[in-house]
Amino acid sequence: MKKQPLTGLVRDLNGYVELRLQENRNSGIMLLNGDLVANNKQTKSGISARSFYQGCWGFASYPDASTDAINKVIKAAGDNAKLLGTRAPGHVQNLSPSLFSGEFDFSSKRPVISSRQRIEYVRSVDAYIADKYPDLMARRVMLRTEDMEKQFSSSGGSEGYSMIPRSMLYVFLTAENSRGEPIDMFEPISDRGQFEDCFDDPASLHLVIDELVEHLMKKTEAVAAEAGLKEVILAGELTGMLAHEAVGHTTEADLVRGGSVAGDYVDQQVASSLVSMVDFAHTMNGELLQVPVHIDDEGVEAKDAVLIEQGMLKGFMHNRESASFYETSLTGNARAFTFSDEPLIRMRNTAVLPGNDKLDEMISSVEDGYYLMKTGNGQADSTSEFMFSVTLGYEIKNGQLGNSIQDTTISGIAFDMLKTVDMLSSDMVWNCSGYCGKKQMIPVSMGGPAMKCQINMGGQ
């Protein structure tokens, strides 16, 4: 993306204006049983302006970054804001002030890998599966890459540039059980970075694939989970999903204002004292996280948002408007998916903090329950009731792993369930393979240790 001289264009205006130049670049390669069924690229770029007048926003976007286009969107955004603001002024008349600048470029410094080489990489992974496991019913290997490049300037003086890439490889496998029914599993492998930084030697994935097949074969003999309230060990991947769905969404300030129960629980005990939860901006314990946001799409410095501290609900995630409404500090959570989208309050790297326990001791402590290892999707609710799917899990009987269980769903009321947490492992797992959906999609990462708790299981 070619940067533009936004500063000069946004300085000369009256009233508050933001300009954002953005380019999203995506690629996808998918093999289905060895056939290439997807080989595509998308580039979507353009300029947007957002203007604030009498508590109302005007927004305009154009797929062009010429000076003429920039002036057009500034005028249109200003006109839109005035049209609304004069008709019916909004409640929040002033935005929380912000001034921050910086450039954050996470592009790869390695030589570019061509499309042909990427296809070869995916074919190599696929060939390993086909050669070693010829009896599988079906296999899909999918590689996706995504770059989000943004340049920002506001009349308040904030200036920013960021290029945040991520790469994802998904392996979907299907086997047949003894009744000839398809049994499926998938493994997402994802990280911050362009392809060149994330995927090197296909052989480095062989162990992950072998483990996936081992679990899949056990799943062909899976038993149904027993429905009802159960004692479970959630693997780190599920704890991360819990942090995102069960607590994260309920503590986004726009949802709080829209009736989320979290609004009633500030400074109250909502979890066991073992539980602390943070939406990290970019770094945890000195390590750069998978979706590193240093400056958000309102020009606000991104800071960690502490959601739960030793079981107490402490705060929410904000944009400038919500921070003003709640008279609190900014957190820098405003992000937009494409150039034509307005920034919304979005999570970044949401996680439960690790504890001191060991996974094998946690499993040993369960007499009759489940070890839940992998998830597909999840959803939140204003009531803090959460749901997410479980695509891999095992029975625990008398502290030992038993039968694999069939796909199921777990749910609970977050602020009740979290009070049952009595063990947390000392390690952390992060995942950035999916999207968070709200009015727009957005890349997010989620993380956590293994967690022992009580949860509602779907099943027989």
Add this chain to the structure above:
Amino acid sequence: MHQDQLINSCLDKMKAAGFDRVQLELDESEKHELNQQHAEINLLRTGFNTSLQVVGIQDSRRASLSLNNLDESAIDQAVADLTDMAEGSPQDEAYDIAPNQPQQQFSLGSKQPDAELMYDRLAAFIDYSKTNHPTTILEEAAIDFTHHKSRIVNSQGVNFTVSKGVYNAYAMFTSKSGSDTSSFNYSGFSSFSLDKEIQQEAHLAELLKQSEEQVSTRQITEKFNGDLIITPHAMDDFIGFLSTNISNGQMIAGTSIYKEAINTVVTSPLITLHCLPASKQLASAYPLTGDGFVASDMTLIQQGILQSYLLSQFGSNKTGLPMAVNDGDCMVMDAGQSSLDDLIAGVEKGILLGRFSGGSPNDKGDFSGVAKNSYYIENGKIQYPVSETMVSGNIASVLMNINAVSQQRVDFGHAIFPWVRSPGLVIS
């Protein structure tokens, strides 16, 4: 660059780069959107976009890309990228593009929004909600008008133009009474006009009323096997499994449970389901498939019997099975013979499923999830709204066992669905 000039230039560049088959779609779009948050219309958004999607096949190697920077240098780079991508692609005789068809122009809906009417409708909806449902918080609501003008052209002479302008609206809401909060709920619709108030569409008036009731919920007292009444709002989750399993991915992989199901029973005989993209009955109507064929209406399921798969040109070539006459969606399920009251009266113990929140079903169709915005039914009467209630079963079995379909239906603009009842689900 003028549209024709751009398209011809791109076709020429692709041919010069060695592509023997090329498909282009040039789309110009304009969107005007009013947003409401917390009872204030506080965002007016205007967006313009132009995008070019290019599919190229070279010696049976396929690649595609899309871009919205249409400078000559950007097009040249796109052609170079496609060449690189195609060279890395294995050959597959199944890749193809649509053959020549008579040139046509299609026009649906308006070209310009009625901006004043959009504002008035949204303002009236906020007012309706405040006045009639004072404990309900409109978390989000939006109304937009989006117009697309598309040219679809390929190297075999296909040349279509589509102009389509549609209004879309949705609302998401929660109710609060003291410290009690309902589950959020949402609904939305698409339409060629704004003839009706927003709350008169997509069952919104009834859902807002239900939201107020749903601040006080109870858990069911014990796990049981019972009936499920699937509301029109939850229907997509169940029909979606079937349509996914008769589409390219599962059919090519050979993992679909419907892989040899044409002219066999796949649902209850009470179900007749159509895909109607060409009838203009629905605002989501589309005149062309993604492959560049003129779309036709079809009956997908006739009294329980599967009539067609939903295979694209590539899926048809890979499997040797017939290509579908459309891309699916635009679903209309025939109304049944029973009133909704009769469906409920026929339930000994069960759940009226307002919204389903669960994981994607597995390849067999097994599913489990939370019954949101739902009610417990006992002895033919709705008893109370439920919370923390899970529903588990198998989607293929649910569809096969449907034993009642309502006369009433809800029109969402992208689909028209009735209520249906199915027995034998695990509710816990």
